[in-house]
Amino acid sequence: MEISLFDVLGPVMIGPSSSHTAGAAKLARAARQIVGEPFFHVDFALHGSFAETYKGHGTDRALLAGVLGLWEDDERLRDSFELAREAGLGFSFLPEDLGDVHENTVRMTFYLGEQGELATAPTQVIQGSSLGGGRILVTRIGGFDTGITLEAPTIVVMQKDLPGVISSVTAAVAACGVNIGTMRVSRTARGKLACCVLETDTPVGDSLIAEIRVLPHIIHAQAVSMGGEEDHHVHQH
Amino acid sequence: MYTSIESLVALTQERGHPLWQVVLEEEMALSGAGRDQVLEGLAQRYRVMEASAHRALEEALPTAGNLITGLSKTHHAYASNPNSLCGPFLNRVMAMALSGSEVNASMGKICAAPTAGSCGILPAVLVGLRERDNLTLEQVLEGLLVAGGIGAVITRNATVAGAEGGCQAECGVAAAMAGAAAVHLQGGTTLQVVSAVSLALMNAMGLVCDPVAGLVQVPCAQRNASQAVNALLSADLALGGMVSIIPADQVIDSMYQVGKLLPGQLRETAQGGIAATAQGKRIYNQLFHPEALE
Numbered sequence: 274m275e276i277s278l279f280d281v282l283g284p285v286m287i288g289p290s291s292s293h294t295a296g297a298a299k300l301a302r303a304a305r306q307i308v309g310e311p312f313f314h315v316d317f318a319l320h321g322s323f324a325e326t327y328k329g330h331g332t333d334r335a336l337l338a339g340v341l342g343l344w345e346d347d348e349r350l351r352d353s354f355e356l357a358r359e360a361g362l363g364f365s366f367l368p369e370d371l372g373d374v375h376e377n378t379v380r381m382t383f384y385l386g387e388q389g390e391l392a393t394a395p396t397q398v399i400q401g402s403s404l405g406g407g408r409i410l411v412t413r414i415g416g417f418d419t420g421i422t423l424e425a426p427t428i429v430v431m432q433k434d435l436p437g438v439i440s441s442v443t444a445a446v447a448a449c450g451v452n453i454g455t456m457r458v459s460r461t462a463r464g465k466l467a468c469c470v471l472e473t474d475t476p477v478g479d480s481l482i483a484e485i486r487v488l489p490h491i492i493h494a495q496a497v498s499m500g501g502e503e504d505h506h507v508h509q510h
Numbered sequence: 511m512y513t514s515i516e517s518l519v520a521l522t523q524e525r526g527h528p529l530w531q532v533v534l535e536e537e538m539a540l541s542g543a544g545r546d547q548v549l550e551g552l553a554q555r556y557r558v559m560e561a562s563a564h565r566a567l568e569e570a571l572p573t574a575g576n577l578i579t580g581l582s583k584t585h586h587a588y589a590s591n592p593n594s595l596c597g598p599f600l601n602r603v604m605a606m607a608l609s610g611s612e613v614n615a616s617m618g619k620i621c622a623a624p625t626a627g628s629c630g631i632l633p634a635v636l637v638g639l640r641e642r643d644n645l646t647l648e649q650v651l652e653g654l655l656v657a658g659g660i661g662a663v664i665t666r667n668a669t670v671a672g673a674e675g676g677c678q679a680e681c682g683v684a685a686a687m688a689g690a691a692a693v694h695l696q697g698g699t700t701l702q703v704v705s706a707v708s709l710a711l712m713n714a715m716g717l718v719c720d721p722v723a724g725l726v727q728v729p730c731a732q733r734n735a736s737q738a739v740n741a742l743l744s745a746d747l748a749l750g751g752m753v754s755i756i757p758a759d760q761v762i763d764s765m766y767q768v769g770k771l772l773p774g775q776l777r778e779t780a781q782g783g784i785a786a787t788a789q790g791k792r793i794y795n796q797l798f799h800p801e802a803l804e
Contacts, residue, residue: 282623
């Protein structure tokens with residue numbers, strides 16, 4: 274049987290919906306990790322079924338909990354509005370037609386910095402979909418199209434689109450003894466910026482990410498891991 | 511490795527092991543985890559299930575629109591009535607199934623088994639039997655393994671998504687899993703476990719997914735209660751000697767085919783069935799489009 278008992282008898286989650294609540298929280302937690310730096314405000318643009326039913330399913334509370342770093346089975350999820358206010362995190366939710374995208378899609382705009390003005394703060398935009406059963410897909414990071422499921426540990430690298438940059442990244446990963454499962458590069462225009470997403474067989478350490486960040490022509494590098502059961506217990510205590 | 515009910519049963523015969531043990535062995539082979547690790551993982555899931563089955567019995571929980579708030583508490587109070595038609599045991603199982611649904615709708619912690627919408631059924635049956643017969647945790651975990659093995663086959667060969675297969679794929683499958691577990695916990699044979707799966711799925715065949723206002727509340731909570739009873743009556747029919755004349759794998763396939771035949775309106779879109787009644791639409795507007803009401 275190629276299906277684990279723990280997929281059938283699970284996930285353990287905060288209700289009511291694996292797609293509209295658990296998946297939304299997971300997607301936002303992924304976005305927080307991809308951003309990887311402090312932010313003081315997040316705008317959520319809700320599309321399709323998310324826009325239609327977000328209040329009834331607590332999608333708004335789940336998304337906010339996710340950007341605060343709460344897990345999908347954390348009972349504090351339903352108190353995320355209060356938790357955000359305590360943490361000084363601003364937020365807004367607005368329905369928006371995001372075009373030809375999955376029914377359960379959200380675009381999250383992070384305003385970067387410890388604090389600042391919305392009009393002048395630098396932003397990072399992450400868009401993704403909740404596919405059902407708690408599965409997610411990060412479809413856009415900044416201006417780049419991606420297709421990240423985060424079912425494996427993932428490294429997201431922003432770089433200048435120049436010869437040799439990708440091989441310097443993969444060489445650094447290989448030197449750490451980490452195997453790359455899949456790799457996808459997308460770019461805005463030839464010779465400008467590229468986004469490189471690597472899925473690895475095992476989680477990568479902070480030291481590798483630090484190493485990648487100082488390679489030539491690298492703008493940003495971030496490790497994203499949604500964690501397995503083991504990490505989870507560490508996180509809860 | 512098993513890929514169907516038939517091949518799962520064949521493995522029990524080849525190895526001379528009970529069904530729960532084969533499911534455990536196969537999980538260990540799939541995940542590379544040890545026996546204790548798998549059992550501890552299942553025990554964690556069971557603890558979440560037990561808490562969700564109990565939580566709303568004594569306390570009405572707030573839910574969006576409060577469509578099912580207090581249903582479990584009210585039914586729990588009735589369950590002790592010795593003159594009830596179904597008796598205290600079945601009524602307590604119903605109250606616990608309602609509790610799981612109420613916890614889920616109130617943004618509490620549940621274990622999707624197989625889904626969040628059907629999360630009340632398996633816990634209600636397992637906890638109900640554990641309380642009635644003073645079962646040990648070990649025994650309950652055997653039941654959970656039986657249920658999980660059946661659920662894995664159905665997930666593989668059909669679907670457990672309401673959007674794909676309707677309520678039969680969520681609550682019907684949960685009833686099949688719970689019925690299988692109940693037969694095992696009553697000391698039934700592997701053949702009886704398999705019969706209960708067929709019978710429970712037949713009894714739920716064609717059940718549509720029609721949630722009022724798109725919320726996982728009405729008629730989901732009621733279906734959790736009724737499908738928990740379906741699990742137990744199917745288990746009893748099997749234990750009483752009824753053999754399904756249609757093999758379980760064929761029943762599973764027919765459930766899948768019926769799901770595909772269902773129009774989109776009856777697959778979790780809140781466009782048909784109970785959701786499309788005048789009152790169902792009114793509740794939807796009250797909650798999400800109050801400006802549309804006079």
